[in-house]
Amino acid sequence: MDQGSEQTDPRAVRRDPVANAGGFTDLATSPFRIDRDRIAASPFFARLGGVTQVVSAGGAGLLHNRLTHSLKVAQVARAIAERVTTGDDAVLVDKLGGCDPDVAEAAALAHDLGHPPFGHLGEQTLDRIARHRFGLADGFEGNAQTFRIITTTDVRGPSAIGLDLTTAVRAAVLKYPWLRLHHPAPHPSEMAVPPRGAGEPDEAPGTGAAKFSAYATELDDFEQARAAFAGRVEGWQQTVEASVMDTADDIAYAIHDLQDFHRIGVLQHAPVAAELGEWLEHAGELAALDDETLHAELRRPGRSLERVRRRMHVKDAWIVDDDAFAAAVTRVRAELLDGLLAAEFDGSIEAEQATAAFSANWTARLVDGVVVLASPSTRTGHVSLRPAQWHEVQVLKFVHRRFVLLRPDLALHQRGQAGLVSSLVDALDAWLLDRDEVSRLPRRLHDLVELARAEYTELARSAPELLVGATGEPVSGPDAVRGLARGRAVVDFVASLTDKQAVTLLEALSGRAAQPWSDSFVL
Template identity: 75%
Template structure:
């Protein structure tokens, strides 16, 4: 059994022995972490959380956050084993802080624990409400919520300190190892070329990074989990294990969502073929269009793909190559359009085999193309895809966004989900602030209010500048601090619900249901 003095990467958040407790089955510290994540109720709930569209009530066989996380973990472990088996990389990996397959698997299983009901749509809604309704400077971010769960709000760890995970696994979860605005200093958003996710949104200057992996309440956990890597990597860089997880997430996202929407008949052969084929046959003319004309013609085939090529040049000049981009478009047209989409999915054995074959070929192709870069640019991690496969992932993700995410029928559905979450947060706020109902709050919500109250009282006393919200004013007085704590607790509570629980809870709070005993009310 390893102990923390022999392996600092295996030190636990509690500062105790790095080995397993009596409740753990595995002996190795990182396998223990993997088991703790898999055994968490926050992990189980991901089976009821939307990946892109909800399968609830529709009978659609589509990925949810749980199946997505399992496939990310599968790809991440395969990548870690491949690069770890190469003798020529042993020195580099050791210099950068190590790459253990158990660490990347545990971090991959945990990376989406914080995703709220209704997927990325829910994330956007909760961020808006957290910042503008509750004045929380951090707002809401799914990655930061995942880190908060494993360090703070999950109580299944033996010391009731989140899951009491090791240094290496906590660090591997930090895909964006900074807070929204305050850490580290200088903040990566202020670099000449900010890391991916660190820049502020162009339409909202002063709001902080678009993506981040920790709230200010968990900053001590960031510091303790990253201390081992000081001097090995930059303060804003992912660990190698975080970079493996991030790359695997990209691979899973690029492949499995396309598989889903072919299966349900949403991804249509004709429209995808027209977009890719038109760009391939008319690339030079499209490249000559001025920006305003390209935008005006965005609904015509080929134009959206040309816009993607230009965005890649603007954001990822370190990697983009026009010849590689054209080859990638041709590859995706051959494999996806002329291959998978050419025959509509009908549920037959042949159709299932075609989907499975497409998924397996592409996963293997991308996993095998991963390489390690000792000194990457600020826009990438130490683990990257080869040039050809990087471009292929960009094109695959483009097809998903252009022909699934931007569909008007999906937008209609999501607007309804946004209204539902907004109404739920408002109803819970009214309940929490009703002094006559203080004794009848859901116990978990009550406990979250107390937890956040202690956290924000400490911050107000020790570092009040991190609490400055959208108004630009520092909260003053205990009432203002308690209001922040209530807001964070409500956001924590809503983010821990499944899609079904969020819907059923609002039904109950609005008096639209007479049903009393359901899973939504086991609170």
């Protein structure tokens, strides 16, 4: 898009265009750079330095946290955006609504703002609590929480409601552009091949889309952000800038977590070599196994990778190719086993160089594989990867999942974290229900209750169908509305904590703290 037209581009319209209201001053003049700066200056962004990426952020500085992950995603997103806006792709990109590198970078910086303490584990726990305990039909989802932060609960924009970001950036944050249950109609989950994330989770039928990017409380902001792209992309499709952010997230995730766990000695050469080598040497025999036998033999090398290949055929028939998959396994084995894992990480210059080379080489290769698609499958966005690189990302992510995420010692750690989150919600909810102590609530929690009460009161009046979950039971009456508001406020509050703050707050609330808690725990 022509930089000179930013001020009049409909994508740059803000919800509240009043400049410098309340003494608020921006350093930049480009509206998209203003957005990027506001996100980077947000305390919700700063707190990501204390939020889990895979395991809890510690003091050693060896592992990525959500902040360093977001910075790397932003770096990759900007590189992709600059590539797709030049050369042969530029005309198509402009037709689809444009792609400004500042917008893509801003969306990448913002994309994990909604992650609660303890990462995806905390997300799953809060979702169960929100739906089962508080009756919130749209539960909790990190992407939807991000959108709630930038449009509602952060107060650093001129209007003091959200960040007053441009339409383009708000739309670019919508990785899954639909609500969990009710919007749009027909819902993307009803499509013959639902978009990635739109289908219901196998373990929770009737709960709506597994992934989504807005709650019912932010429907007006959602619709406004998407309206500017009507006729450019389908209602269920990401904008080009959202697709850039999503692709960059996949690339960064596929690479840097492998580095992390090599550094601390968790990712070992022998088991990875056995898995990849066994599949390559006996691919034909493994393909001939029936599903029951394959499942029974999953602990044997090569079987887990074969199961991944079969799942790809079921879910991603639009791109999966057995030759490309075999080539990807071959490349990953060569560069991971003969490169990164060839020697134990010992902190030496050679070890650091090998780690840096692995990251740089893979990032360059994957970014070089970016392609813009005029008519993509429902399973991908307009910005995707060529088949070779797409398969390589799947194999890299498999290695991470199989040899890190599925480790029993990590599961033990995470079960404890899930219990901590549940106990913290219980303690805060009990405080809210204690009439003698409610006046001494943390101010942030009190304000969140008032905000949610106003939101749910208005929804119950104007769109009560949005408050109804899979059971179809209507929500009516002030007590029901207050219950929803209390639940959303507690979830908002807990989701805004760092890992350490969550631990420390629970210690204080349970009487285990040695002294009155003085650490700042509000945003």
